[in-house]
Amino acid sequence: MDHRARPPLYRLHPARRHQRRRALHLPHRLAACGDRSLRRAAAVFRLRLCAEWRRPDRAQPGHRLVAAAAPRRAAAAGGHCRQCRAGPLDPGRGPERLGRAAGAGRLRVSVLLDDGLDQPDLGGTGHASFRTCGGHGLGPDRHSAVRHGGAGLPGDGGLSPSRHGRAVQHPDLRLRDRRPCHISAVQAPRGGLNHTRFLPEPSPMQRALDITRSRFADWYQAVVRDADMAETSPVRGAMVIKPWGYGVWEQIQQELDRRIKATGHENCYFPIFIPLSFIAKEADHVEGFAKEMAVVTHHRLKNIDGKLQPDPDAKLEEPLVVRPTSETIIGDAFSRWIKSHRDLPLLINQWANVVRWEMRPRLFLRTTEFLWQEGHTAHASAQDAEAETMRMLEVYRSFSEDYLAMPVIAGEKPENERFPGAVATYSIEAMMQDGKALQAGTSHFLGTHFAEAQGIKFQDEAGGVSLCNTTSWGVSTRLIGGVIMTHGDDDGLRLPPAIAPRQIVVVPMLRDKPEDAEVLKYCEDLVAALGQLSAFGQKLRVLLDTKKIKSAEKRWNWVRRGAPIIIEVGPRDAAGGNITYMRRDQLRDGDKVKSLAVGRQEFVEEKAVQLLVEIQAGLYADARHRLDSNIKTGVTDWAGVEEYFSGDEDAFKGWLKVSWAKPGGAELEAVETKLKTLKLTIRNAPLQQPAAFAPCLFTGAPGVEEILIGRAY
């Protein structure tokens, strides 16, 4: 059939597009029948015209509104249109017959449009259908009714988030895991209205985030995004660190830099480019990094055949690598700087970016480019260098625990996890809320490996020439990922006050009214007074959020970002000399947000600093408890390991502390392979070791140390 011959019943002139849109807007249609429930239901459905729209011949004269609900399969089996199953209705009565769909299904409400409705442009008849989109009828979109209301049905006890709390926990961003959708159809008394409802799952709490930690990986991404920490960039694997995330990094830098200097180190800066030949000097080192190196081969672009590309005539004589770490280029400098034992120890540090071409990046945890601090030192004796290695490990441990409120286990890495070219590698390992380990910092004793390769020598007191012993150590922006996964909750990030870019955020409740000025003034005074106070050795960092967006929106933004204390001040607070505050670490009392009123003066003079200290300590205590109570001991055979790590992979699994004989070479490889079958790795051998050991879990040989094993990032 020639399509042009079809009656253009539903074609609108483009200029009348909005009329068409309105015609498609089911609420309007349903509003016409006067059933508020249906009208609201429509808002949570996806609406589309279905194929029958174009089959007016199927419409029966006199139909106005027809509603039917059916599981998808039934709908398919029964043909494409439900309209014939439902009887004709008067607009004022709503649907007369409703099916029942249990589980995720398709609800079809057919609306026959006829010229009795207010869209004369449409003419004729047709019908629209919409279907549930799973869950409680809301899309997985966090922006839809889940957070902001405007959806859900009145009178069913909780579908309208703005009034009744969040309709349904929607832990899922994907359709395949949709929650069952309960649709019930209630036959109304004769002459009354029928109601189409969604019966929500009983989980009414409304969260600042649309996802919970039950899906940890997705939750993590949601926090990074919603807390304004970072985003992905056009360059694969590289990230843009946003002001709030960078602010955290600046706090980390500031304090760690202080501690690094306090232990006698000085900062320098070395080039980002390293001659390829430098990297090649230390055999293990090359091998370890070769596979993830970015290489610069040209120094000019040229327009060839309309395409900008590296100019073949501008090829570098020797390619440069973008530093994955700076041992080699700093070692080169050391070899020139160090002549005599009087030049030792040489203790330096640099804050820099490094590039490692990672296969699977994750914001903060593993990115192609990241920021870090790398310390490099040279010493006269191995003992001195070892002592330095341990000293810096301890700096990392205490920094992590004191400042990030992130408890860690310091220990030595097994041979197979060593830094390429190191004699010994030590790490601090933190436990995330999903039980996985995060290597949060490393400290390497490099022995004379690099000194040999690069000629870092000195004349000793006896006049002979000796090789230096070197160390290197670093922590990176990965720490931020650790903080997120250690402290975050279902409302977003929770920042330890010590590293929060803003420790207290003041949100004035402004309403575009004359008294706004007074509220603002009151807040400014408050911020000024708080700014005079100190905590964690620094002046308080306080922000007055005067951004011109809704106050409520501001509050939740700061909740998601994890500001430790959020203060709200309304006109009545200002008049009464009070403030209202929320502490982020104890945001809720049950399901409700806990908001406390207190006198402004009392808050400034007594509460503010005390609360910050309390929050810091509280976050640490929680994390400490999680770490301590999830390291299982007493497992002595492989079956015990398998048992502990069996079952649901996403379920929380802590670490095991087991005894082993510290095998090397092929034997260690076998252990590694075995562990890999359960996705496990050896995290480290804690510095604190018991006096006696059980036999080796892997070989049965006498044990020589205890190690932690677990899943890791």
Added chain:
RNA sequence: CGGAGCGUAGCGCAGCCUGGUAGCGCAUCUGCUUUGGGAGCAGAGGGUCGUGUGUUCGAAUCACACCGCUCCGACCA
């Protein structure tokens, strides 16, 4: 590089199976109402449907290729 999924408005997603006018929610803008706080109502603006080629009278929809993203592997101090 292997397996799976995805790419449609600023954001989140329907629509694709069965080709026939580009949709929904949030956000944005406007007006009215509301004001101890995650507002309501009405209206409006906003889209090369990832890119290309093919099939077709007609492609968001079907086919092929490519690009990109996510997850699982491989890889990773």
